[in-house]
Structure formats: C-alpha cells, structure tokens
Amino acid sequence: MRIPLLDFGRMASEEKGRLEEAFRRVLASGQFILGEEVAAFERECADFLGVAHAIGVSSGTDALLLALQALGIGPGDEVICPSYTFFATAGSIARTGAKPVFADSCPGCWNLSPQEVKRKVTEKTKAVIPVHLFGQPAAMTSLLAVGREAGLAVIEDAAQAFGARSGDQRAGGRGLLGCFSFFPTKNLGALGDAGLVTTQDGALADRIRALRVHGSRVKYRHEWIGGNFRIDALQAAFLRARLPGVEAALAARRRNVQIYEEAFLASGIAARSPDSCRCEGQEEPVCPSSPGQVLLPRDWRGEHTWNQYVIRYPPDRDGLRRFLAEARVQTEVYYPLPLHLQPCFLVGERKGEELPVAELFARESLALPIFPGLSADEIHRVVELVSRFARQRAKET
Ligand SMILES: *Cc1c(COP(=O)(O)O)cnc(C)c1O
Numbered sequence: 001m002r003i004p005l006l007d008f009g010r011m012a013s014e015e016k017g018r019l020e021e022a023f024r025r026v027l028a029s030g031q032f033i034l035g036e037e038v039a040a041f042e043r044e045c046a047d048f049l050g051v052a053h054a055i056g057v058s059s060g061t062d063a064l065l066l067a068l069q070a071l072g073i074g075p076g077d078e079v080i081c082p083s084y085t086f087f088a089t090a091g092s093i094a095r096t097g098a099k100p101v102f103a104d105s106c107p108g109c110w111n112l113s114p115q116e117v118k119r120k121v122t123e124k125t126k127a128v129i130p131v132h133l134f135g136q137p138a139a140m141t142s143l144l145a146v147g148r149e150a151g152l153a154v155i156e157d158a159a160q161a162f163g164a165r166s167g168d169q170r171a172g173g174r175g176l177l178g179c180f181s182f183f184p185t186k187n188l189g190a191l192g193d194a195g196l197v198t199t200q201d202g203a204l205a206d207r208i209r210a211l212r213v214h215g216s217r218v219k220y221r222h223e224w225i226g227g228n229f230r231i232d233a234l235q236a237a238f239l240r241a242r243l244p245g246v247e248a249a250l251a252a253r254r255r256n257v258q259i260y261e262e263a264f265l266a267s268g269i270a271a272r273s274p275d276s277c278r279c280e281g282q283e284e285p286v287c288p289s290s291p292g293q294v295l296l297p298r299d300w301r302g303e304h305t306w307n308q309y310v311i312r313y314p315p316d317r318d319g320l321r322r323f324l325a326e327a328r329v330q331t332e333v334y335y336p337l338p339l340h341l342q343p344c345f346l347v348g349e350r351k352g353e354e355l356p357v358a359e360l361f362a363r364e365s366l367a368l369p370i371f372p373g374l375s376a377d378e379i380h381r382v383v384e385l386v387s388r389f390a391r392q393r394a395k396e397t
Pocket of ligand 1: 059060061062085086088089131157159160180181182183193194195
C-alpha cells in the first residue's frame with residue numbers, strides 16, 4: 001500500500017465533471033485572460049472570505065509582491081516576517097528592494113510571535129507579514145495591536161489558510177491586505193498557478209488591479225510600474241468549480257486530524273506537544289524542550305484548516321522519514337532550512353543570527369499525509385508505522 005502526500009486521482013467524479021464543464025465554458029468563450037470568468041471568480045471569493053475586494057493574480061508569490069508594491073515598500077524599508085515559513089514570504093520582500101527582518105516563531109502555535117515582532121521594530125519598519133502556517137490562524141488580535149502601536153501595515157500571508165477563521169473573520173480579512181495561493185497543494189487548489197489579494201480598502205484594491213497589468217488603469221497610460229500578474233480565465237473557472245466543495249474538503253482534513261489524534265494517543269508513544277502558545281499574553285517565547293516522544297500539533301485558535309499535519313519527532317526525524325519512505329509512505333519536511341539561514345539571506349550583519357524556535361522546528365518537524373481523500377485505514381497504517389519506529393528507537397536508547 002503506497003500512501004501519498006496528495007493524490008488528485010481521488011477527486012470525486014462529480015468534481016471532475018465540474019472541472020471539465022469549466023474547461024468547455026472557457027474554450028467556448030474565447031476569453032483566456034481576465035474577463036468575465038475572472039470577475040465572477042473574484043466576486044465569489046470576496047463573498048466567501050467576507051472581504052470587500054478580491055483580486056485574482058498569477059500566484060501566491062505575486063500576491064505578496066503586489067501587496068508590498070501597492071504599499072510603496074522598497075529600498076530602505078524593513079518588513080518583519082517569520083523565518084519559519086515558505087521562501088516566498090521573505091523573497092517577495094527582498095524583491096521590492098526592502099529588507100526582510102526575521103522574527104522567531106511561537107513554540108506552541110508555530111506562528112510569528114507578536115513579542116518577537118515588537119522586538120524587531122525599528123524606525124525603518126513599514127510592514128509585518130504574519131503567515132497562517134499549515135492552516136493555523138496566527139494571533140491576529142495581538143499582531144494587529146503591535147502593528148497599530150508601531151504604525152505598521154499588516155499583510156496576511158494566508159497562502160496555506162484559505163477558509164480558516166480567526167475571530168469573526170476568515171483568514172486574509174483582518175489585516176490591511178491578505179494574500180492567497182491556489183497552488184495545487186493548498187486548501188483550494190487550481191490546476192496550475194494562481195493567487196489572490198484581498199483587502200477592505202478600495203483605493204488599495206484599485207492600485208493592485210492596475211499593478212496587475214503594468215500599472216495601468218487606462219490602456220497604454222502607466223501610472224505605476226507594475227508587471228504581468230494576471231490570472232488565466234481557465235484557472236479562475238477551475239477554482240469556481242472547486243470553491244463550492246472547499247468547506248467539505250476542510251471538514252475532511254479536520255476529520256483526518258481527529259483520526260490521527262485518537263490513534264496516536266492510543267499508541268502510547270505520542271503526546272500533544274507540551275509547548276503552549278504564548279502569542280496572546282505577555283509571556284516570552286522560550287525554546288521548547290525536546291522529549292523523546294512523537295509530539296502532535298494542536299489547534300490553538302479560531303478554525304485551523306490543517307493544510308498540513310506536522311508532527312515533531314525530536315529523537316530522529318530523518319530516520320523516521322527514511323523508515324516511512326521504505327514503507328512507501330510519502331512525507332515532507334516543511335521546512336528543513338529556516339529563512340534566516342538561507343544562503344541568499346546569510347550576508348553581512350545576518351551571519352550568526354540565531355532563531356532557536358525556527359531552528360528546532362526545522363530539525364524536528366515532519367509532515368504526514370492529511371489530504372481530504374485519505375482513508376481512515378491509511379491513517380491507521382501511518383500511525384502504526386510511526387509507532388513501530390518510535391518504539392524500536394526507544395528500546396535501543
Ligand atoms: C505556497 C505559499 C506561497 C506562495 O504561493 P505560490 O502560489 O506557490 O507562489 C507563499 N507563502 C506561503 C506561506 C506558501 O505556503
């Protein structure tokens with residue numbers, strides 16, 4: 001039995017039918033870039049997410065770049081973001097000419113720590129980009145308060161959290177701007193690259209729409225220097241076909257987490273992570289200790305969407321991963337090298353910078369299959385294999 005991280009072949013035939021119909025509709029329309037299909041997609045997303053404006057763009061990376069460009073961020077500016085995230089969060093900052101300033105993560109919820117952000121603010125700081133990592137909403141109430149106090153724009157990187165709720169809002173609707181990715185592995189996946197920027201601010205929305213087409217609101221008149229950040233009509237149509245199924249897909253992810261939890265806790269070799277979330281209080285983040293157990297992720301606030309199910313295995317993450325691969329269970333390490341240690345950022349005063357929580361997660365984390373089409377039998381098999389490895393390992397030491 002091979003257990004993959006993701007398998008599109010398991011999509012319900014009804015959903016495949018809707019995708020085929022979307023393809024035929026776009027082919028018949030003859031409009032392949034922007035146009036009616038994209039406008040309808042943007043309206044449906046804005047409704048679903050509870051925001052005034054949603055702008056479809058070419059990718060999640062481009063959504064971040066556009067958000068920063070729309071705020072006029074560039075050389076001389078600093079933008080704070082987590083080190084423990086996908087590269088695009090910081091890459092987009094650097095591409096504007098601004099400096100990404102890395103802050104450590106909360107040992108409980110794995111998200112950007114508000115106390116750490118506060119510590120990194122200088123007079124050059126213009127914005128902060130919290131990431132709703134693995135689908136868990138970041139501590140937006142605290143982060144927005146820190147942002148307000150320091151006069152920073154808060155841009156949500158909601159690439160992994162389409163549909164997540166925090167407070168009475170969906171992720172992406174609380175900051176000044178929200179950025180989404182529809183890369184196929186995300187909660188709502190296109191059949192290719194696509195992204196979205198959201199905002200409640202009409203003037204910013206106007207500017208992003210212009211930046212998406214070379215900074216032009218009137219054809220051949222360019223007020224800003226934008227780029228080609230357009231979304232294909234085909235991807236918009238595919239996403240419209242899949243959007244009605246997104247709540248059911250998120251429910252399936254949550255059900256899978258429950259099956260994992262019950263099986264892991266019954267196995268006797270796993271425990272919920274003992275590290276508590278420190279984002280909402282005044283407590284300082286401390287680097288977690290590393291017991292010998294399999295540590296399970298917890299849901300700290302709002303509605304986690306479980307884009308990834310990431311355990312920690314302090315004794316020997318890489319050994320466990322190899323063992324699972326031999327048993328034909330596909331896993332992934334998100335992320336093996338924190339951004340503050342990436343060669344492209346490791347220059348000048350950065351050398352020697354230490355972010356202990358990010359570095360610990362990079363050593364210990366392992367993502368197990370969690371996609372909606374996974375069966376309970378497959379989850380039990382994964383837990384059985386992880387337990388077997390951990391028990392053997394405990395006996396040896
Ligand atoms: C996927 C992802 C992105 C980038 O999205 P793309 O559509 O692949 O460009 C940005 N940030 C985070 C946190 C992501 O997971």
